[in-house]
Amino acid sequence: MEPILILNTGGTFNKRYNPLRGELEVPKDSNAIESILHHCSNTHYTLRSILHKDSLEMNDADRAHIAHTIQTSTSHKILIVHGTDTMDQTARFLALHVKEKCVILTGAMVPFSIDTTEATANFMFALGALHVTEKKGIYIAMHGAIAEHSHLYKNREKGIFERC
Numbered sequence: 618m619e620p621i622l623i624l625n626t627g628g629t630f631n632k633r634y635n636p637l638r639g640e641l642e643v644p645k646d647s648n649a650i651e652s653i654l655h656h657c658s659n660t661h662y663t664l665r666s667i668l669h670k671d672s673l674e675m676n677d678a679d680r681a682h683i684a685h686t687i688q689t690s691t692s693h694k695i696l697i698v699h700g701t702d703t704m705d706q707t708a709r710f711l712a713l714h715v716k717e718k719c720v721i722l723t724g725a726m727v728p729f730s731i732d733t734t735e736a737t738a739n740f741m742f743a744l745g746a747l748h749v750t751e752k753k754g755i756y757i758a759m760h761g762a763i764a765e766h767s768h769l770y771k772n773r774e775k776g777i778f779e780r781c
Contacts, residue, residue, distance in 0.1 A: 620661045621747050622692035625650055626668040626675075626683065628700025630736050632728040641728060645669045649729035650698060653740050660744065663692065672700025672707070672724075680707050684714040694747045695720045698740065701771055701778075704757060708766030712755045721747060721756045721763070726776060735760075 625631065627643040631650075635642045647666045654662065667686055668679055687695050699707055701724045708722055723743040725736035743758035757769040759778035772779045 618661050619694070620663045620692055621744070622687070622690050622695045623650065623654075623662050623664045624683065624686060624695060624697045625664065625666040626672075626679075626697060626699050627670040628672050628698060628724045629728050630698050630700070630723075630725040630740075631669075632671075633730040643669050643671055649736060650740070652729070652733075653737050657744070660748075670700070672703040675700070675703055675707065677710065680710040681714075683707065684711055687711070687715050687718060687720060693718050693753075696740075696743050696747055697722045699724050701726055701759070704759075705766065705770060708755050708757060712766060715755065717753055719747065719750055719753050719756070721758050722766070723758045 625647045631643055632641040633644050647664055650664060695718060699722045704722050704724055711720055721743045723739045725739055727735050729736035739759055746758055746763050755766045756763055757766050762769055762778060762780060764780055768781050769778050770781055
């Protein structure tokens with residue numbers, strides 16, 4: 618069984634409170650994801666931490682790095698933990714540059730370190746979808762919905778992702 622490639626790019630999902638600075642920061646580790654994966658003994662995966670950024674700080678060079686990482690991987694199923702603010706921009710970029718693979722982006726609007734529920738639910742939903750699909754394309758999995766990237770958006774007024 619081919620491993621699922623899990624890419625950690627940072628985002629709110631991973632943020633932790635830094636008591637010395639008095640703010641939430643994106644750490645340079647994958648502790649949140651590793652905490653969830655600890656309970657996934659039936660999943661063959663490779664976890665790579667490639668960026669440690671809030672998605673508002675991401676640019677096209679970062680997106681090109683994500684695309685290159687996917688393109689050069691032997692895995693055909695990829696889960697990306699990404700910040701929610703620019704998840705749609707990264708998905709559009711990947712749709713132009715990544716073919717013949719199934720890529721699902723997910724994240725959280727509340728850090729795992731503050732409340733594990735949303736981050737865990739979104740991550741497991743995306744991971745479960747990768748286990749059962751053979752469809753190629755770029756998808757977003759958030760708040761109990763999964764769809765091709767152009768059919769799911771962040772409704773900023775409601776604070777949730779919805780279908781278009």
